[in-house]
Amino acid sequence: MTSSARYSAVAIALHWAIALGIIGMIALGWNMEGNESLYQLHKSIGITILILTIARIIWRVMNPPPPLPEEMKPLEKTASHLVHWAFYGLMLAMPLTGWLLVSTSYDFDIPTVLYGLVSWPDIPGVGFLANETGHAIVEFVHSKLAWVAIALLVLHVAGAVKHEFSAEEGVLKRMLPGLFGKTTRPSPPPHGFLVAFGAAIAVFALIAFVPKFFSGGSGTANETPLSSESGASNWTVDHGQSGIYFSGTHDGNEYEGEFGDWSADIQFDPDNLEDASAVVTVRTASANASKKLYTDSLRSAEWFNVSDFATATATLSNFEKTGDDAYEADLTLAIKESSVTVPFTFELDIDGDEARMKGEATVQRTPLNLGQQSDPTADWVGEDVLIDVEVLASRKS
Structure with a gap:
């Protein structure tokens, strides 16, 4: 009976992290239907596997694995190598086709x-x-790779267990964390940690963050802030003490958000409501919701479509006094190429030259x-959206 050299600690950690990720991906793929949280987790784990695989391939090149036992038959060694390299291909193909599947979605575009x-x-x-045929082809390939993964897992585990109890005992132990039995030898000193993980981190940063520099990050960079009034306004808004908020429901849970960049031209005199008006211009890309997923969704084409429609407008007209310090007006909200008119109560x-307003629609x-x-x-997303507005303003001279 011979002993097998042991894999390095980094190789062992990467092996089990990716293995657990693949098993989790398969389980999620069969159970995430109708569950957006699991769907997002599935995508997150997939990208994690992709980045870890890059690190693992570089690590393997710089730190060759211990040789297979001499007692193994040539055909068994060839099969073992083929299964390993098939796994490497799968660990790249599964997340890449999943990423492609998300990128070609034409009827369910969730960031x-x-x-x-x-x-x-x-x-x-x-x-x-990004059409029915193309998306279906990508979906077919991605789903079938799950079955390939299951088949490779069965072959891989069966081979490891078989050789664990054969003449070359120790093959399985050399990849188990924390086990340094008598049948395993220490592995050579590893090297290239910074290269392997530095390259993986660089790929991640290149994809996740570099495009933001070209798109202006949040979509508001290098654009003149909207928080200023025109000469027609007789009130100056204190934006630090004012805000435009929105809220609603998603999957039965409440969400809320705020617009960070907006301007308001207000012409208002309580003694002359016939001439009162207000026009609010909002930078749509400045919307920030309670979850980053919601924020990213709002900027997409089917919501605010910030790339084609940078601003939305809200116009108040037909003011009426309904009680002590209580008013109502018509709010005309124009977003993209659509508009609606609803009641706005406030x-x-x-107090002197300072006014404080709270309203909703x-x-x-x-x-x-x-x-x-x-x-x-x-x-999923509730039909009704509540808009809350708070304004602190001072009268212009």
Whole structure:
């Protein structure tokens, strides 16, 4: 009986991290239907496997694995090598085809946010596949790779167990963490840690962060802030003490958000409501929601479509006084190429040259063509969206 040299600690860690990731991916793939959280986790683990595989391939090149026992038959050695390299190909192909599948979605365009923290872009230049036929082909290939993974897992485990109890005992132990039995020898000193993981991190950063520099990050870079009033306004808004907020429901849970960049031209005199008006211009890319996934979704084409429609406008007209410090006006909200008019109720407290206003309105998504591609029947995102406005303003001289 001979002993087998042991893999390095880094190789062992990468092996089991990727193995658990692949098993988790298969399990999620069969159980994530109708569950957006599991869907996002599935995508997050897939990209993690892709990045770890890059590190593992570089590590393997710089730190060759221990040789197989001499007692193994040539055919068994060849089969072992083929299974290993097939796994490496699979560890690249599965996440890449999954990424391609997401990038070619044409009827359910949900952004990818890794672990709810990092935005992950679609693959550029694959628009020709973003149709029913192209997407179906990619989906077929990706789903069948899961069965390939299961087959390779069975072969890999069977081979390891078989050789563990044969003449070359120790083959399995050399990849088990924390086991340094008598049948294993120490591995040679490893090298290339910074190269392997540095390259993997560089690939991740190149994909996740570099495109933001070319797109202006949040979509507001190098653009003049909207927080200024025109000469027609007789009030100056204190944006530090004011805000435009929105809220609603998603999958039965409440969400909320705020627009960070907006301007308001307000012409208002409580003694002359016939001439009162207000026009609010909002930078759509400045919307920030309670989850990064929601924020990224709002910027997509089927929601605010910030690349083609940088701003939205809200116009207040037909003011009426309904009680002590209580008013109502018509709010006309224009987003993209759609508009609706709804009641806007507010309370206004004017103290000398300072005014404080709190108001609200409820709008529906469908008339504004928001989210109608992936959720037209409001199965996930509630139809009603509540808009809350708080304004602190001072009267101009």
